[in-house]
Amino acid sequence: MERTATTVEITIISAEELRHGRRPLDKGAFVAVRSGSDTHSQVATGVDRDGGGYPCWNEKLTMTLPPRSMSVGVYCRSKMGAGAARAVAAAEVPVSDFLWLEDYLHLLSYKLRDSNGVGNGIINFSVRVIGGEGKRGACLYIEEVLNVTASHVSRVHIHLIRVSVSRPRERRRSRR
Structure with a gap:
């Protein structure tokens, strides 16, 4: 039996101890979420201008997970001025951590890692399956x-x- 697409509501709450290199992040942090390696399904929060290394968003993002999706990527980025966004840290969240019951709120915290695999803060978010298979x-x-x-x-x-x-x-x- 084949799985169908599932709609999830992801609320990005906050992040802790974000750094760029060895320096604490000044400002301009935002989070992009996408399903596995699918770059077309990416959704993002607004930019937090005040939080520095401890940004707070509390934004709800809705996305559809493809049937064969095994993970959701959470990517913290920093945008300074009109320049391009630079990668700060990322985490891969297995779908098995939240794809259990429909309308059940899962509060999750994941350790973020930079491009070298070194720990770089924590991301706090919640996930609710709002449509799909339960x-x-x-x-x-x-x-x-x-x-x-x-x-x-x-x-x-x-x-x-x-x-x-x-x-x-x-x-x-x-x-x-």
Whole structure:
């Protein structure tokens, strides 16, 4: 069974301890969010002019995740004047961290890394699945991951995982 596109609402709340090189970030920080490597689905916050190394946005961004999306990229950038934006730090967020229940608010904080892989602050945001598959999508996602990463798992195990995620436990009648 194929997954369909899922619409998510991502609220970028704030960032902490952002630096450019060894210096604290002065001002002009913004965040761009995109689905995996898809550059066409990018959405961005406005520029925070006052926060410096501790910018605050509290902006809601809505985007559609393609069916095969495995992660969401969160990219902090800095824009000074009319020049081009420069990369500050980034984090890749696995879709499995928030694609579980529809209308459930997930509050997440991720460590950001610069282009050299060195830690560069923290990003705080929330994610809510507002359209898509809900529990069914989570079951399909788990099944896909198990098929890809552990192909030796039998169909019985996958079915048991799908049942335990998709519906509450039912009492079994004892057979006599």
